[in-house]
Each structure stands twice: as C-alpha cells, then as structure tokens.
Amino acid sequence: MTNRKIVVALGGNAILSKDASAEAQQQALRETAKYLVEFIKQGDQLIISHGNGPQVGNLLLQQAAGSTDKNPAMPLDTAVAMTQGSIGYWMQNALSEVLAENKLDVDVATVVTQVEVSEDDQAFTNPTKPIGPFYTKDEIDLIKAQNPDQTFVEDAGRGYRRVVPSPKPIGVKESRVVNKLVDAGIVPISVGGGGVPVVKRGNRYVGKEAVIDKDFASEKLAELVGADLLIILTAVDNIYVNFNKPNQKQLNEVTVDELNTYIKEGQFAKGSMLPKVQAAIDFVDNRPDSKAVVTSLENVGRFLSDGSGTIISKTAVTSK
Ligand SMILES: Nc1ncnc2c1ncn2[C@@H]1O[C@H](COP(=O)(O)OP(=O)(O)O)[C@@H](O)[C@H]1O
C-alpha cells in the first residue's frame, strides 16, 4: 500500500469530448472514475480537481438566452460555483459507482471551493481564458455586434472562443476542509473549474467575474494540503519537446531547470501545455521533496506500474 496524498487534476477530455449533454459527460466521468479508482485500490489518498471551460461558457449562454428582469442571468463567479456543483455531482456519483463495483467502502464529497485572487491581478484587464463553444469568424462578428464588451480569440487553429480574465490563485479558502475530509478517509472533489474566484475584503469573500486555470488552482491546493504528488491528467501521455514535429522528443523524467530552458525555447503552447508545466514547476519549487506528473488518463495504469508519464522533480529524479 502506498498511502500518498495525491491531487489529481482532470483535463477536458476526462469530462467532455464532443457531446455536451449531461448524459455524455456523466458517461465520460464513469470511464474516468475507472482509472482513478486504481489509486484508491493501492491505498493512495486522492483529492480530485477538474476543469470547466466548456461547461461554464455554455452555462453563461444558457443564462443569457433565458434571462428576464424577474429571472436575471447569474454572474460568472456564480456560474463557476454552479459548474462545481454539476460536475461534482456527476463525478461523485461516477466514482461512488466504480468504488462500489470494486467493493471499496469509501465516501466521495464535493466541496464548493473558493479560490482567493488578488484584486490587482493584471488578468482582470487582459482576458485570456477560453470558455464555451468554438465559433467561426462570421459568428463572432455577429456576437460582438450584440455584446461589445466580450472578447474573442482564435484558439489553436480550431476556431474562435470567448476569453475571460484568469487571475492567479493566491489561496484556497477551503483547503483545511479538504484536509479534514482526507484525514477522515473521504475523497474530496475540490477547486473544480479552478475554484470560485474571490477577493477578501475584511471578513468577506467577494466573487470576481473570472475563471481560474484549474492547473494553477490544483497546484495551490496541492501545496496547501501538503500533497506528495500533483498529477495533471490530459490528452497526451507525456510532455514533449518539438511537439508534433518530426524530431518530437518525449520527456520522461525532467527537472525544473530543464523545463525552464524548454520554456525559454517556447516549447510549450500558451493556454494548453504551458500552464501545466508552470503549475508543475511551482509545485516542486514549493515542495522540493514532492513530484509532479503530467500524463493521460489512459496511461494511469502504466504510471502506477512503472512510472510511465512525464515526472517533474526539483532536482534529478531517483524514483517515481
Ligand atoms: N510541448 C507539448 N507537449 C505535449 N502536449 C502539448 C505540447 N504543447 C501543446 N500540447 C497540447 O496541449 C494539450 C493539453 O492542453 P489542454 O488540451 O488545454 O489541456 P486539458 O487537458 O487541461 O484540457 C495536449 O493534449 C497537447 O495537444
């Protein structure tokens, strides 16, 4: 039995591929849970986090479409909390079902989590986080005519998406609650969608209209709960240099210094692999005896058996 405290951040493909229906997302999470249960089977204490970019963008569109004076659309911070609830509900049930199939008597609980950000974060005047569906150029011209305050960017050749501010997390209000759940043997689902962005004013936490990157929020949580491992699960088994080029090279074990050199070379795409690499670096910088891992859900079995995936450590890696 390993008994490590592990924060696992689930990438978009763990929840939503093409079909945004509740049924399809629940089915995807059932498949995801089958991979996650392997950690629990071998005695690890899991804390699960997840993204919400597509879901929160879709929710804002639904809110706007049905809003009236008597039934107003909810602001973005509240919409993030709503997606924590809906995805947490799906994840909680999916994992509980798979735990029961494996005859494991373990409880799962979603924590509506507020993540503290700075009021002065420059991100509030420079939106970068893509949310919701992809549009064509003609579609965004129409949307912008009706919503001049909204910003759109071209997203990696896949079309245009709305972008919103994405401030950096500086604290996780419920990190102690998360640790208490872990100590009680419960699997918490926390910092969903990067957490609800809040600023502290005296004793009050006030919501901000933004979407925090879930990789950065997961890193902050992992730091605060004293995790042994931060695992970022995405669509690729490894981080690569020269990604998608003929001379592509898979990274297996890599140090912070090596990653910083690759960052300077521009090896990691902004908004996709770069935040994961930066979150991994931040984590091992803050907890030098811990490690971060970037790999895919499908590779979890091989990671557990032989350490396959990209393992990031402060200094040279000796074991997984
Ligand atoms: N250097 C790189 N190595 C590996 N993947 C990369 C690299 N640069 C960009 N990527 C892309 O980044 C993707 C992960 O980012 P993204 O899809 O935004 O993450 P998420 O799983 O959190 O939704 C990978 O699936 C891959 O297509």
Ligand SMILES: NC(=O)OP(=O)(O)O
């Ligand atoms: N909040 C967040 O980072 O969501 P995605 O991972 O879905 O972009």
